[in-house]
Amino acid sequence: MMKKHFLFVCTLLLIGFQTIAQTYTTPNTGVTWTLNDIASASPSTITFSGTDFTLLENLIIAENDTILIDSNIDLGVEDGLLITVFGTFNVTADEVSIFGIDQMSFEGFRFEENSEINIQNTTIEYSGGLRVLTETFSIDNCTLTNNTEGATTSAVIQLSRGIPQITNNTITFNQLAAIGSAANADVSANISNNYLEGNNQSNSNRPQINLGTTRNDAPLIIDQNTIVGDVNLDMVGGIAVANFIGGSINAEISNNTIRDNRYGITILGNNAVVNITNNIIEDNNTQGDPLLGGSGISLNTSSPGMDVITTGNEIRRNLWGITLIGEASINLGDGTSDSPGENIFSENGNNGDVFALYNNTGNTIEAKNNCWVEGVPNDLSTAEEVIFHQVDDATLGEVLFDPVNCEFLGLADQNLAAFILYPNPANNKINFSNTPGFTTLSLFNLQGKMVLSEEISVDSNEINFNLTSGVYFARFSNDATTVVRKLIIE
Structure with a gap:
């Protein structure tokens, strides 16, 4: 009986071992590998037929080695596998697809510190995301969709350091946020000309772009992106940049279209130097609760030290236009060339009231030369009706909005609005x-x-x-x- 019991246990152990994926590591000899090379060196790791490749084992690229994909291929990856890069991962072909087989998500990618990553023209689908631990990271003209939690747990592209380049990509309908970084990561990414839509399908309390502190020597750039929410999700914002740990924020947020999210842009914490310019921020009201969100732009800090200049934005049909909380401060126009104002507000309101600007702080706010109610002649009384400040509550700071101005609206702006x-x-x-x-x-x-x-x-x-x-x-x-x-x- 003892022998039978021992045999049964050994059989179970053998079955368990057979389900654990094996790992192939390149030999760390300074060689550039293609997928064909790996298939030849280790047929149990990669198989292929023509341009169709299958990854059957975990893959590690050693620190002195390079994997190069310079021809159009499809790479299917078995469920649960992880691609780890200590060396170089370089995708330069015109059309590459990397996907989980049978729509089962593989673990994703882990790009270790000091690795060098360049990914172009690639569709990544049904993965566990890209965990970016390196400073040298570029992803351009790629599509990331239907990815889930795995190598990352908070964003499809999870950043850790440096000045990563995220440009010209389509990032849609992933379980997690699109792009994120840790609270203390000090990342100054260049996030430009991307199309983001419907990310954070898990509907957790995260925006589609969710970033922490930045570097002091280079600004975070979020420019010319389209960020469209899924109206069925009530917890997903557009952009958030937060300083909770005593670091700093140095950011340029410009020329973006942000629509149909829980909120548009939020900046949290002090030591924040941010320019918010020429964005279109519309219909960010999916949660529908003005006590919990719905601002086109929201600034919130418990300590002084927020220097935010906001010019040339078009802010329409959010639950609030701009909200200031705690010790937050904003320059919406001081009459100088650096801060000309020229923001446009329209129909930002809740519970039957319109709030273009809600100053829930004791700070005096400069807000000159803005168009407070789009489409009608503006005067000081027009502005007063949509600004909440000291006049409405004596404990609050005053908003200095004289002069009001809609004359900066050119014919092209009016045509676009119509x-x-x-x-x-x-x-x-x-x-x-x-x-x-x-x-x-x-x-x-x-x-x-x-x-x-x-x-x-x-x-x-x-x-x-x-x-x-x-x-x-x-x-x-x-x-x-x-x-x-x-x-x-x-």
């Missing part, structure tokens, strides 16, 4: 008011793939198409500006 797309839902045709003079229309599906691109003349106002029913995004653009609208096709 742009409409119809019908929506549509069948096989859409019409649009092309007074802004758009020259290109691109349609994207929910996975961020372009399904239609049409050149349009300045006098065009109709496009025909033949697409399956579903939700799409229509991007109208010219050399000067871009507008994105959600389009439902029946």
Whole structure:
């Protein structure tokens, strides 16, 4: 009986060992490896047929070695596997796909400190995210979608240090936030010209871009991104940059379109030097509770030391336009060339009241030369009606908003504000008011793939198409500006 029991235990142990994935590590000899090279050296690690590759074991790139993908390939990765890079990971081909087999998520990527990472033109789907521990990281013109928790636990791209470059990517419908860093990471990323939509499908209390402290010698740059929320998620914000640990924030947030999130932009903590310029911040109200969120821009700190200049933004249809909490301070226009004002507010309100600016602090706020109610003549009484400050509560600081000014709105701005797309839902045709003079229309599906691109003349106002029913995004653009609208096709 003892022998049978021992045999049974050994059998269980053998079965358990067989389910543990093996690991292949490159030999650390300073060699550049392709996937074909690894398949030849270790057939149990990678198999392939033509341009279709399968990773069967965990893969480690040693610190002196390089993996190069310079030809178009598809790489399927078995469930639970991890790709770890101590050396160099370089993807330069025109079209690469790395995905979890049978839509089962593999563990993802771990890029160790001092590794060198360059990923271009790559779709990464059904992974556990990219854990970026290195300073030398660049990802460009890639698509990240349907990724889950694994190598990362808070964002699809989780940053730790340096000045990483995240440019021209499509990051959509992932379980976690799109881009994040730890509270004390001191990361000054360049996050530019990306399309983000529907990230943080887990609906945790995180924005799509969720960053901590930055470096002092280089600003965090968040520029020319489109950040669209999923209206079914009530806890997901647009952008947050926070200092909770005694560090500092040095940031430039400019030329972004932020729409349909719980809130637009929030800056938390002191020692914050931030320029927020020329953003379109609209309809960030998915939670619907003004006591918990819904601001176009929210600043919150318990200690003095916040230097935020806000100019040229268009802030519309949020539950609040701008909210200031604690010891927060903002410069919305002081009459100088560095802070001209020229922010536009429209229909930011809740419970029947409009709040373009809510100064819930004791600080005096400069806010000159702004257009407080878009589309109507503005005077001081117009502004007073939508600004909450000392006049409304004697314990609060005063907002200095004289003069008000809507004259800076040029013809192009007015045309852009009036742009409409119809019908929506549509069948096989859409019409649009092309007074802004758009020259290109691109349609994207929910996975961020372009399904239609049409050149349009300045006098065009109709496009025909033949697409399956579903939700799409229509991007109208010219050399000067871009507008994105959600389009439902029946």
